[in-house]
């Protein structure tokens with residue numbers, strides 16, 4: 001079916017944006033994409049979140065809460081029409097797209113900014129090429145706990161926001177463990193380090209809670225905040241033993257299934273470290289048969305805070321942490337505006353697409369006004385929302401360029417709400433996509449919980465925010 005292109009009517013951007021105006025523009029854009037919005041019963045929350053990975057060998061080692069599941073990638077590849085070639089994930093996280101696509105026979109490239117996701121991906125690749133001696137050595141660590149006999153001079157790095165995160169005994173054990181693993185071969189040490197990263201949250205007083213780390217009331221740091229009990233806090237020795245057993249178990253059962261690492265390697269994974277805003281412009285055009293990704297949502301989640309324990313353990317210091325936070329796609333109230341044209345002069349078209357998106361401009365004017373009237377619970381929200389959409393516009397512009405003609409882009413994302421106004425991220429980004437030449441094939445909406453008509457709530461509900469998988473195609 002031919003896709004109608006939105007025509008932009010002249011619009012007085014400086015006019016005060018009222019809620020009525022937002023509602024009218026929202027209704028117009030909804031109407032424009034009405035036939036594309038489809039409630040997809042098979043897209044459960046489990047599938048579109050990390051939950052379905054919790055029992056999946058290899059994926060379950062490190063719980064990347066903001067990840068999606070390998071089963072989702074299998075579903076999309078199965079039901080989509082992805083041609084042979086390479087798949088890209090510009091926000092690779094812990095590498096779900098890369099590994100799942102690779103296992104289905106595709107070469108896969110990933111870009112990831114944060115060292116924690118990169119470390120998980122690289123360690124997992126390392127785990128696939130361990131020798132029998134390496135495995136034996138890891139088994140020795142699991143059984144004999146050699147770190148117990150070494151010195152406990154401080155070796156775990158800390159950040160201001162992680163100070164006091166562990167019970168004293170576990171902290172000492174972590175120091176010894178880090179000290180001891182330094183004398184292992186690089187391949188064994190990498191897996192031991194991965195196991196450490198996998199248990200840090202479990203053995204700490206903290207819990208990842210989207211925008212920040214939540215502190216258990218047993219910690220000295222918790223102070224006068226609300227009472228919070230995260231439940232059992234495992235001792236480090238117990239937690240690491242369980243984790244090493246799980247890692248070895250998964251590797252060994254794969255080896256038994258396919259012969260010791262004789263499993264044919266159907267695709268190749270390449271990881272490019274850094275920000276996709278810097279890296280995408282350097283990638284060759286028309287080169288990917290599909291892009292499957294999930295960017296940070298516009299929801300104030302601060303990955304540099306929630307993953308601070310892991311980042312500190314990887315040696316990230318205060319200055320680097322601040323730099324990483326700023327380099328991330330704007331999704332926190334602390335992100336400063338990025339000078340996108342200075343970053344890349346070719347992005348004028350992408351910026352124009354955002355400038356001309358009427359619903360977005362109306363929402364931004366409204367949020368600016370709410371900020372000026374001191375009605376936002378954080379004054380950085382307006383800047384964050386603006387930064388999010390403009391940076392996403394530049395990203396989508398580049399993704400269109402690198403996708404092969406006829407190639408598809410799948411994106412998982414959530415709508416958000418600020419100052420009482422629902423922001424249809426799905427419709428606004430799809431509108432940018434159309435302006436770059438994408439055909440919006442579908443916006444697959446996740447069904448709602450019990451008691452709601454999924455059709456009504458899914459497509460038009462204001463109470464619940466849509467969670468979607470967008471399917472766009474680059475024209476031939």
Ligand SMILES: C[S@@+](CC[C@H](N)C(=O)[O-])C[C@H]1O[C@@H](n2cnc3c(N)ncnc32)[C@H](O)[C@@H]1O
Pocket residue numbers: 064066067068069090091092093094095096097111112113114117274275276277293294295296297303327328329
């Ligand atoms: C929703 S998560 C993706 C999770 C991934 N789908 C998985 O299953 O593991 C978004 C990721 O984007 C990364 N990210 C944020 N800003 C980035 C940027 N400018 N360039 C590259 N990666 C970025 C974050 O570090 C995070 O890992």
